[in-house]
Amino acid sequence: MTGPAWLHLALIAFIAAAFGSGPSLARPTLPFGVRIPAGRTGEPAIARARGRYNRGVAAGAVVACAVVLSGWTARTDLVIVGLVVTYSLLGSLAHRSIVAAKRDGGWYAGTRQAVATDTSLRTDPVRPQWILLVPAVSLAVVTAVIGLVEDTTNFSTVFAQALIVVLVSLMTVAISRARPEIDAARPSMSASRYREYLHGVLSLLLVSAGCANATLLVISLQLWEVVETTVPVTIVAYLPLLAAFIAWIGFSVRSGDAGHRLSPADGEPETRYEQRDDDRYWYAAGMVYLNRDDPALLVHRRVGTYWTLNLGHPVAWLVLGAVAVAGVLAGFSVVTLPAKGA
Incomplete structure:
Protein backbone atom coordinates (compact mmCIF):
# COMPACT_ATOMS: atom_id res chain seq x y z
CA MET A 1 0.00 0.00 0.00
CA THR A 111 -37.21 -17.65 32.17
CA ARG A 112 -40.17 -17.91 29.81
CA GLN A 113 -38.87 -17.68 26.27
CA ALA A 114 -40.98 -16.48 23.36
CA VAL A 115 -40.85 -15.03 19.85
CA ALA A 116 -42.91 -11.95 18.93
CA THR A 117 -43.98 -10.71 15.53
CA ASP A 118 -45.78 -7.65 14.18
CA THR A 119 -48.49 -8.65 11.71
CA SER A 120 -49.06 -4.98 10.81
CA LEU A 121 -45.74 -5.03 8.98
CA ARG A 122 -47.48 -7.35 6.52
CA THR A 123 -50.81 -5.57 6.33
CA ASP A 124 -49.26 -2.07 6.51
CA PRO A 125 -45.60 -2.54 5.52
CA VAL A 126 -42.89 0.11 5.48
CA ARG A 127 -42.99 1.19 1.85
CA PRO A 128 -39.79 2.36 0.17
CA GLN A 129 -39.77 5.94 -1.11
CA TRP A 130 -39.00 5.06 -4.70
CA ILE A 131 -38.86 8.74 -5.63
CA LEU A 132 -35.40 8.74 -4.00
CA LEU A 133 -34.16 6.40 -6.74
CA VAL A 134 -34.91 8.99 -9.46
CA PRO A 135 -31.50 10.73 -9.16
CA ALA A 136 -29.68 7.41 -9.64
CA VAL A 137 -31.71 6.58 -12.76
CA SER A 138 -31.39 10.12 -14.12
CA LEU A 139 -27.61 10.15 -13.66
CA ALA A 140 -27.33 6.83 -15.48
CA VAL A 141 -29.36 8.21 -18.39
CA VAL A 142 -27.28 11.41 -18.50
CA THR A 143 -24.05 9.40 -18.51
CA ALA A 144 -25.33 7.21 -21.35
CA VAL A 145 -26.33 10.27 -23.42
CA ILE A 146 -22.92 11.88 -22.92
CA GLY A 147 -21.28 8.63 -23.98
CA LEU A 148 -23.36 8.54 -27.17
CA VAL A 149 -22.55 12.18 -27.93
CA GLU A 150 -18.85 11.52 -27.42
CA ASP A 151 -19.17 8.48 -29.69
CA THR A 152 -17.37 6.24 -27.22
CA THR A 153 -17.32 2.47 -27.32
CA ASN A 154 -16.55 2.06 -23.60
CA PHE A 155 -19.84 2.00 -21.70
CA SER A 156 -18.57 0.02 -18.73
CA THR A 157 -19.40 2.81 -16.28
CA VAL A 158 -22.92 3.09 -17.69
CA PHE A 159 -23.40 -0.65 -17.25
CA ALA A 160 -22.14 -0.27 -13.68
CA GLN A 161 -24.68 2.49 -13.04
CA ALA A 162 -27.49 0.35 -14.42
CA LEU A 163 -26.32 -2.57 -12.29
CA ILE A 164 -26.36 -0.37 -9.18
CA VAL A 165 -29.94 0.68 -9.89
CA VAL A 166 -31.05 -2.92 -10.36
CA LEU A 167 -29.20 -4.29 -7.32
CA VAL A 168 -30.31 -1.49 -5.01
CA SER A 169 -33.93 -1.96 -6.15
CA LEU A 170 -33.73 -5.70 -5.43
CA MET A 171 -32.05 -5.10 -2.06
CA THR A 172 -34.70 -2.53 -1.12
CA VAL A 173 -37.54 -4.94 -1.87
CA ALA A 174 -35.79 -7.82 -0.07
CA ILE A 175 -34.95 -5.80 3.06
CA SER A 176 -38.45 -4.34 3.27
CA ARG A 177 -39.81 -7.91 3.35
CA ALA A 178 -37.16 -9.35 5.67
CA ARG A 179 -38.09 -10.77 9.04
CA PRO A 180 -38.51 -7.87 11.51
CA GLU A 181 -36.53 -7.65 14.75
CA ILE A 182 -39.19 -7.68 17.49
CA ASP A 183 -38.28 -8.12 21.16
CA ALA A 184 -40.66 -10.42 23.04
CA ALA A 185 -39.98 -8.49 26.26
CA ARG A 186 -41.32 -5.25 24.75
CA PRO A 187 -42.97 -6.11 21.43
CA SER A 188 -44.89 -2.87 20.82
CA MET A 189 -41.93 -0.62 21.59
CA SER A 190 -39.45 -2.62 19.55
CA ALA A 191 -41.87 -2.81 16.60
CA SER A 192 -42.21 0.99 16.62
CA ARG A 193 -38.45 1.41 16.70
CA TYR A 194 -37.94 -1.14 13.94
CA ARG A 195 -40.39 0.65 11.66
CA GLU A 196 -38.48 3.92 12.06
CA TYR A 197 -35.19 2.13 11.61
CA LEU A 198 -36.32 0.29 8.47
CA HIS A 199 -37.63 3.51 6.94
CA GLY A 200 -34.24 5.15 7.48
CA VAL A 201 -32.27 2.22 6.06
CA LEU A 202 -34.40 2.00 2.91
CA SER A 203 -34.20 5.75 2.30
CA LEU A 204 -30.43 5.82 2.79
CA LEU A 205 -30.01 2.85 0.47
CA LEU A 206 -31.88 4.58 -2.37
CA VAL A 207 -30.02 7.86 -1.83
CA SER A 208 -26.69 6.02 -1.77
CA ALA A 209 -27.43 4.65 -5.25
CA GLY A 210 -27.64 8.22 -6.52
CA CYS A 211 -24.35 9.10 -4.80
CA ALA A 212 -22.61 6.11 -6.38
CA ASN A 213 -23.93 6.98 -9.84
CA ALA A 214 -22.83 10.61 -9.41
CA THR A 215 -19.30 9.37 -8.76
CA LEU A 216 -19.46 7.10 -11.80
CA LEU A 217 -20.63 10.04 -13.93
CA VAL A 218 -17.50 12.05 -13.11
CA ILE A 219 -15.31 8.98 -13.61
CA SER A 220 -16.94 8.53 -17.03
CA LEU A 221 -16.12 12.12 -17.97
CA GLN A 222 -12.51 11.49 -17.02
CA LEU A 223 -12.44 8.17 -18.86
CA TRP A 224 -13.82 9.75 -22.03
CA GLU A 225 -11.49 12.75 -21.66
CA VAL A 226 -14.38 15.18 -21.44
CA VAL A 227 -12.70 16.66 -18.36
CA GLU A 228 -9.07 16.47 -17.31
CA THR A 229 -8.00 13.92 -14.73
CA THR A 230 -6.75 16.29 -12.06
CA VAL A 231 -6.65 16.03 -8.30
CA PRO A 232 -9.52 18.54 -7.76
CA VAL A 233 -11.75 16.70 -10.26
CA THR A 234 -10.96 13.35 -8.64
CA ILE A 235 -11.80 14.78 -5.22
CA VAL A 236 -15.10 16.09 -6.54
CA ALA A 237 -15.82 12.67 -8.06
CA TYR A 238 -15.69 10.93 -4.70
CA LEU A 239 -17.44 13.59 -2.62
CA PRO A 240 -20.91 11.99 -3.18
CA LEU A 241 -19.64 8.65 -1.88
CA LEU A 242 -18.07 10.38 1.10
CA ALA A 243 -21.38 12.11 1.85
CA ALA A 244 -23.23 8.79 1.70
CA PHE A 245 -20.63 7.18 3.95
CA ILE A 246 -20.94 9.94 6.56
CA ALA A 247 -24.74 9.70 6.40
CA TRP A 248 -24.59 5.94 7.10
CA ILE A 249 -22.25 6.47 10.03
CA GLY A 250 -24.48 9.16 11.51
CA PHE A 251 -27.58 7.01 11.10
CA SER A 252 -25.89 3.97 12.64
CA VAL A 253 -24.76 5.95 15.69
CA ARG A 254 -28.17 7.53 16.17
CA SER A 255 -30.26 4.39 15.66
CA GLY A 256 -27.98 1.68 17.02
CA ASP A 257 -28.20 -1.96 15.98
CA ALA A 258 -31.70 -2.67 14.56
CA GLY A 259 -32.87 0.73 15.82
CA HIS A 260 -32.71 -0.02 19.55
CA ARG A 261 -31.48 3.53 20.30
CA LEU A 262 -34.44 5.22 18.63
CA SER A 263 -37.11 6.76 20.84
CA PRO A 264 -40.30 4.66 20.88
CA ALA A 265 -43.67 6.20 20.16
CA ASP A 266 -44.91 5.32 23.65
CA GLY A 267 -43.73 3.59 26.80
CA GLU A 268 -44.46 -0.07 27.40
CA PRO A 269 -43.94 -2.24 30.48
CA GLU A 270 -41.91 -5.39 30.04
CA THR A 271 -43.82 -8.63 29.48
CA ARG A 272 -43.16 -11.84 31.38
CA TYR A 273 -41.26 -13.23 28.43
CA GLU A 274 -37.66 -13.12 27.26
CA GLN A 275 -36.57 -13.23 23.65
CA ARG A 276 -35.90 -16.84 22.69
CA ASP A 277 -32.31 -18.00 23.04
CA ASP A 278 -31.42 -18.74 19.40
CA ASP A 279 -27.62 -18.83 19.68
CA ARG A 280 -27.54 -22.35 18.25
CA TYR A 281 -28.48 -20.96 14.83
CA TRP A 282 -25.71 -18.35 14.75
CA TYR A 283 -22.07 -19.03 13.92
CA ALA A 284 -18.81 -17.07 13.63
CA ALA A 285 -19.62 -14.90 16.67
CA GLY A 286 -23.08 -14.00 15.40
CA MET A 287 -22.06 -13.28 11.81
CA VAL A 288 -23.54 -16.34 10.03
CA TYR A 289 -27.12 -17.61 10.38
CA LEU A 290 -28.29 -21.12 9.48
CA ASN A 291 -31.76 -22.32 10.41
CA ARG A 292 -33.54 -24.77 8.11
CA ASP A 293 -36.80 -24.36 10.03
CA ASP A 294 -36.87 -20.58 9.52
CA PRO A 295 -38.72 -19.59 6.31
CA ALA A 296 -37.04 -16.16 6.30
CA LEU A 297 -34.45 -15.64 3.57
CA LEU A 298 -32.99 -12.46 5.07
CA VAL A 299 -32.42 -11.85 8.77
CA HIS A 300 -30.87 -8.89 10.52
CA ARG A 301 -27.34 -9.58 11.63
CA ARG A 302 -26.50 -9.37 15.30
CA VAL A 303 -23.83 -6.79 14.62
CA GLY A 304 -24.12 -3.82 12.25
CA THR A 305 -26.73 -2.05 10.16
CA TYR A 306 -27.33 -4.74 7.59
CA TRP A 307 -28.88 -8.11 6.91
CA THR A 308 -27.53 -11.54 6.08
CA LEU A 309 -28.78 -14.60 4.25
CA ASN A 310 -30.26 -17.52 6.12
CA LEU A 311 -27.97 -20.29 4.87
CA GLY A 312 -30.62 -22.81 5.83
CA HIS A 313 -32.84 -21.45 3.04
CA PRO A 314 -32.32 -23.09 -0.40
CA VAL A 315 -32.65 -19.75 -2.22
CA ALA A 316 -29.70 -18.40 -0.23
CA TRP A 317 -27.39 -20.88 -1.96
CA LEU A 318 -28.76 -19.89 -5.36
CA VAL A 319 -27.94 -16.26 -4.58
CA LEU A 320 -24.43 -17.15 -3.40
CA GLY A 321 -23.95 -19.32 -6.48
CA ALA A 322 -24.94 -16.46 -8.78
CA VAL A 323 -22.50 -14.13 -6.99
CA ALA A 324 -19.73 -16.71 -7.28
CA VAL A 325 -20.38 -17.20 -11.01
CA ALA A 326 -20.31 -13.42 -11.57
CA GLY A 327 -17.02 -13.23 -9.68
CA VAL A 328 -15.46 -16.00 -11.76
CA LEU A 329 -16.63 -14.39 -15.01
CA ALA A 330 -15.18 -11.06 -13.92
CA GLY A 331 -11.93 -12.77 -12.93
CA PHE A 332 -11.58 -14.28 -16.40
CA SER A 333 -12.54 -10.96 -18.02
CA VAL A 334 -15.73 -12.44 -19.46
CA VAL A 335 -17.55 -9.66 -17.61
CA THR A 336 -15.56 -6.42 -17.59
CA LEU A 337 -15.73 -4.05 -14.66
CA PRO A 338 -15.30 -0.29 -15.08
CA ALA A 339 -11.69 0.79 -14.74
CA LYS A 340 -10.29 4.23 -15.21
CA GLY A 341 -8.12 4.44 -18.25
CA ALA A 342 -9.55 1.27 -19.82
Missing part, protein backbone atom coordinates in the same frame (compact mmCIF):
# COMPACT_ATOMS: atom_id res chain seq x y z
CA THR A 2 1.52 3.28 -1.12
CA GLY A 3 0.79 6.79 0.08
CA PRO A 4 1.80 9.23 2.79
CA ALA A 5 2.15 8.06 6.38
CA TRP A 6 -0.71 10.25 7.57
CA LEU A 7 -3.08 8.40 5.24
CA HIS A 8 -2.05 5.05 6.69
CA LEU A 9 -2.43 6.40 10.23
CA ALA A 10 -5.89 7.73 9.37
CA LEU A 11 -6.88 4.31 8.02
CA ILE A 12 -5.65 2.63 11.19
CA ALA A 13 -7.61 5.13 13.30
CA PHE A 14 -10.75 4.49 11.25
CA ILE A 15 -10.47 0.72 11.59
CA ALA A 16 -9.87 1.02 15.34
CA ALA A 17 -12.87 3.35 15.69
CA ALA A 18 -15.10 1.02 13.64
CA PHE A 19 -14.21 -2.06 15.68
CA GLY A 20 -14.18 -0.15 18.96
CA SER A 21 -17.65 1.35 18.46
CA GLY A 22 -19.28 -1.94 17.46
CA PRO A 23 -20.04 -3.23 20.98
CA SER A 24 -21.54 0.11 22.05
CA LEU A 25 -23.89 0.17 19.04
CA ALA A 26 -25.06 -3.43 19.57
CA ARG A 27 -28.33 -4.23 21.28
CA PRO A 28 -27.90 -4.60 25.07
CA THR A 29 -29.29 -8.13 24.88
CA LEU A 30 -26.77 -9.11 22.18
CA PRO A 31 -23.31 -8.29 23.58
CA PHE A 32 -20.71 -9.54 21.10
CA GLY A 33 -23.43 -11.48 19.28
CA VAL A 34 -24.57 -13.54 22.29
CA ARG A 35 -28.29 -13.61 23.13
CA ILE A 36 -28.90 -12.87 26.83
CA PRO A 37 -31.99 -12.06 28.93
CA ALA A 38 -32.75 -8.36 29.46
CA GLY A 39 -32.13 -8.71 33.19
CA ARG A 40 -28.55 -9.92 32.60
CA THR A 41 -27.21 -6.94 30.66
CA GLY A 42 -25.32 -5.67 33.71
CA GLU A 43 -23.45 -8.90 34.42
CA PRO A 44 -19.78 -8.41 35.48
CA ALA A 45 -18.67 -10.99 32.90
CA ILE A 46 -19.96 -8.74 30.11
CA ALA A 47 -18.23 -5.68 31.56
CA ARG A 48 -14.96 -7.61 31.81
CA ALA A 49 -15.26 -8.83 28.22
CA ARG A 50 -15.87 -5.29 26.99
CA GLY A 51 -12.96 -3.96 29.01
CA ARG A 52 -10.54 -6.54 27.63
CA TYR A 53 -11.81 -5.95 24.10
CA ASN A 54 -11.47 -2.15 24.34
CA ARG A 55 -7.96 -2.41 25.77
CA GLY A 56 -7.02 -4.82 22.98
CA VAL A 57 -8.39 -2.45 20.32
CA ALA A 58 -6.42 0.47 21.76
CA ALA A 59 -3.23 -1.57 22.07
CA GLY A 60 -3.56 -2.88 18.52
CA ALA A 61 -3.95 0.65 17.14
CA VAL A 62 -0.88 1.87 19.05
CA VAL A 63 1.27 -1.03 17.83
CA ALA A 64 0.08 -0.63 14.22
CA CYS A 65 0.83 3.11 14.26
CA ALA A 66 4.26 2.46 15.76
CA VAL A 67 5.08 -0.07 13.03
CA VAL A 68 4.00 2.35 10.28
CA LEU A 69 5.95 5.28 11.74
CA SER A 70 9.06 3.23 12.40
CA GLY A 71 9.34 2.13 8.80
CA TRP A 72 9.96 -1.49 9.83
CA THR A 73 7.80 -2.62 6.94
CA ALA A 74 7.12 -1.19 3.53
CA ARG A 75 3.97 -3.31 3.26
CA THR A 76 1.48 -1.26 5.21
CA ASP A 77 -1.31 -3.37 3.75
CA LEU A 78 0.00 -6.31 5.80
CA VAL A 79 -0.22 -4.15 8.93
CA ILE A 80 -3.84 -3.30 8.10
CA VAL A 81 -4.74 -6.95 7.45
CA GLY A 82 -3.04 -7.98 10.66
CA LEU A 83 -4.95 -5.33 12.59
CA VAL A 84 -8.30 -6.48 11.21
CA VAL A 85 -7.48 -10.12 11.99
CA THR A 86 -6.41 -9.17 15.51
CA TYR A 87 -9.60 -7.23 16.17
CA SER A 88 -11.70 -10.10 14.80
CA LEU A 89 -9.95 -12.52 17.14
CA LEU A 90 -10.53 -10.17 20.08
CA GLY A 91 -14.23 -10.06 19.25
CA SER A 92 -14.35 -13.84 19.01
CA LEU A 93 -12.66 -14.19 22.41
CA ALA A 94 -15.16 -11.77 23.97
CA HIS A 95 -18.00 -13.74 22.37
CA ARG A 96 -16.69 -17.02 23.78
CA SER A 97 -16.22 -15.59 27.28
CA ILE A 98 -19.83 -14.36 27.41
CA VAL A 99 -21.11 -17.68 26.05
CA ALA A 100 -19.22 -19.48 28.83
CA ALA A 101 -20.55 -17.12 31.52
CA LYS A 102 -24.08 -17.50 30.17
CA ARG A 103 -23.83 -21.29 30.19
CA ASP A 104 -22.14 -21.62 33.59
CA GLY A 105 -24.43 -19.07 35.21
CA GLY A 106 -27.64 -20.50 33.78
CA TRP A 107 -28.80 -17.07 32.70
CA TYR A 108 -31.88 -18.43 30.93
CA ALA A 109 -32.86 -20.77 33.77
CA GLY A 110 -36.39 -20.08 34.99
